[in-house]
Amino acid sequence: MEAHSEREHSIWSPSSSGPNMECAGRIALIEHVAPKRSSSFAAAWGTAAHEVAEWCFKNNGEPESFPFSALDIDGFKIPIDDEVRETAGEFVSYVRQRLREYRDEIKCGEDGEASPSFFSERKYYGGKLGLPLPVAGTADGTLVFPAWELVEVIDLKGGEGVVVEAAGNRQARTYGTLAKSDGVAPAHYSLQNTIVQPRAPHTEGSVRSERLTADEQNAWAREFKAAVVRAKRALDEFDPTSAEWAQRHLKAGKHCKFCPVAGVCRAQADKALAIAQTRFEDLDRPASLPSPAALSPAEIGYVLSNEALLTQFLKDCKARAAELINKGERVASPDGEFKLFPKKGNRTWIGGKENIPALLAMETGLPRDAFLSAPAPLTPAAVEKTLKRKKIAADIVSAYIDRPVTGKELALVVNRAEEPAKATIELFADLG
């Protein structure tokens, strides 16, 4: 089978329908300036669950019988453990349960006219929609129920952090719209979009659906097509030097959260700065923010409701600064210049903590028990406190501890000192 992770992506994938429909210029910006994105462990984990489910459907098997103990996906080795199998299993069980429900009600045979169909991992293109950009996506599961005049598109979500709703879900609606356009079911069938998300808590449980009549689905398909037309126009007119292009085609908002160009997008920056009411028009003067006491309750509410956007904006700026510095460019402000410094991790005992009490007892003449601070953990800080209490120079612990470098952190080297002083910006440190 074609590995889930190896499938080609079109310019417009159903998973990006939400932000693409909000921001017409997003695709143009991504096509021209997006940094290449590397996969994440979480994404690879989700892919593994999909591959287990697909194997079950193809082999009429159960997740427990999946023959591999691990899968190599996008550079990650994903163990096929109970959690992966259970996630896939919920999806497989749901599909089988739906088929059973239908057959019990309709009393149809295996392949009569009214028999249901199921397609696992079918790719749809929406060819008859006449879309001006290549749009395509692979739906995890598609069920067609002739007697119910219903097509159901099912999306398995492996994530546990972001709860995905079925109601109004543009990704799911895109799959359904492309599928119907490709003739998987007659045009007058209703569309049911179902999300199966076993690992995230939801009041409706791990499976939820939305149902659209054919008319509702057609109305949404028109909105969708209009958005694709807008995106194509933005792509055709793309001019990275034109503020007018950005103003006409970019629209920042909550949908910027996972945008791959968020770090370089002017519209997102402008919106975040406007929300903060920051006055950055003169880059040689310090920025200022209004005092919250001077804001109305509505303004306070507005700022707070955009917390995610502002936080993301700062994170993206920090990532972009690191990228620029790594390329040899300067990132400076009137206060100084930003540089990357080795980021130190927590202090750890060299060779493990087991022998530390005996070694320190030998060195200080204190009993070994003085360093067995149970139930508190035997940390360098706890030992230093003990030594301080006993009036022994605490720096003797330094011979026994290591502080590994765990990455790089951005810091401001301020201008005024003769010897560069390093002052990590606290705002950024919190975002780490």
Ligand code: SF4
């Ligand atoms: S960051 Fe926001 S405004 Fe900018 S391209 Fe992405 S979605 Fe559009």
